[in-house]
Amino acid sequence: MSTTISLPEYTEADQAQQRQQVLDAEVIYEWECVLRSKDKHLMPFIMAGIFSLIYGISYYLSSDVILFYMWAISVVIFSPVSYFLFDVDYHYKGQITPKGIIIQKTERVPDIFYKITRVMAYFGIVVCLIAGLMMGPIAFVGAGAFALLSFKMTGFHKQVESWVIPFIPEHQYEYEGKEENPIYQYSVFAFYYDVLGSDQSNYNLDYWVKIYCYEEQFSELDKFMRQCIHVRNDCALGKGL
Template sequence: MTSEEDIAALDQQVYQAPVLFEWEYIGGESKDWIRLLTAIVSPGIGTGLLLLLFVLDDSDSIGVYAFLTTMMLMGFLMTRYLFLPDSHYHYKLTKLGIHYTKEDLIPEIAYTLVRGFAWVGIAVCLIALFVIGPLAFVGAGAFALMAFGMTNFKSKIDQHRILFADANILFNLKNDVLLDIIPKKKMKLAFSGTIYATSLEKKESIIAELIQQLGEVEVVDIKRLNEQYKHPVYTSAQSEQ
C-alpha cells in the first residue's frame, strides 16, 4: 500500500515532469440529454409542491401563476448552467501520471439572469403577499437568499491528477469518449480516475499514448460503464472483503 508521504511526493513530481502529450475536452460528466432532463424535472418538482400548497390554501390568481412561473424558470437556469454546466478540461500526460485542470463554463449571462429573476421574484412575492397571504414570504425569502448568494458567485479552476501505478487497467467505453484508469492492485484513489476525449478518434490516440507510458497495462473494451465491475480486479477485491 502506497503511503500518504509517497503520494504527496508523487503529486509534486507529476506536475514537475515533462509533458509528453496534452489535449482538451469541453463537456459534462453526464450525457447532455440527462442534464437537460434534470434541469427541467428538478425545478418542476419543486414548483409542483408549491402549487399544491397554494391549492390547499385555496389560492387562485394571476399572482400565484406569475410567482410559480418565475420560480420554474429560475430553477431551470440555475440547475442547467450553475449546477450542471459544461466544463473545460485541459489534460497533460507525463510519465508519472496525468494532471489536468477543470473549469466550469458558466456564461456571465446566466449569473445576470438568475440574479435578475431573483430580484423580480422578490417583487412578485411581495405583490402576491396581498393576494395569497403569508405563504408568499417563503418564496420572497428564497429569492432574496438567491439574489445575494449570486452576487459574488464566479467560476473557478480546479487542479486534479491521476497517478500511474506499476500495473494499470484502461476501461474503454465503446461508442463514448470516456476512459477509466485504475490500478490492477488495490491502491489509493489517487491512482484511479476518469478522462474524456473530444472524439472517438482522439480517444484512440490517447489510449496509444497511455500504453506507451503505462508499461504493464490491460485495455478492456466495455459496452456499458457498469460492466467494468465484473472484471476480476473488482470481484476479487469484493471476495477479499
C-alpha cells in the same frame, strides 16, 4: 492464480512532492472534450414542475391571483437557469506527462450569465419578502421556495476543479476498459487504468486512473499512456466494464 501486491505507502509530503513533479514535467499529450449530462434537457421541465406544485398548493390555500404571476416569473427565470447552472456543462482538459496526468474541469458558462443570475437573485429575494408581507404567511409557501433558490444563486461563480494523478513507475498497470453506460453525451466515455494486482485496501496514494475523452480520441491517448507506464499487453482496448 492471481497475485495481490501491496503498493508503497506515501506520506503527505511524498504525495505533495510527486504531484509537484507531475506539474513540473513536460506535457507530451493533451486532449479536450465537453461533459454534458444525457439528462440535461429534462432539467427545465423538472424545475417547472417543482414550481407548479409549490405554487399550486399555495394557490389552493389562498386563491390569490398574485401567486399566478409569481409562478410565471419563477418558471421564466429558473427554467433557463436550471439548464445552464444546475446541470452545468464542463470543459474537460487532460494532459499526460512522463510523471502523471493533470486533469482540469471548468464550467462552460459565460461569465456574464453569472453576473445576470446574481442580480436576478437579489431582485428575487426582495420580491419574495414584499409578497410575503403583503399576502400573509400562506404566501411564504411559494415565495419561500423562490427566496431559498435566490439566496443560493447569489453566490454563483464559475467553478474550476483540478486533479493531479502521479504514475507509479515501478509497477505494471492494466487497462480495465471503458464504462458501458456513459452518463455524458457526444460519445464521451470514462476509461480506466489500474495497477496490476494491487491490493486496494492498502494504499494512500491516488494511483487509479480514470479519464474522460471522446471515443475516437482514446486510441491516440492510450498510445501516449503506454509510453509513460508499463501496461499489460493482453488488455484489449475495446474491453468494457
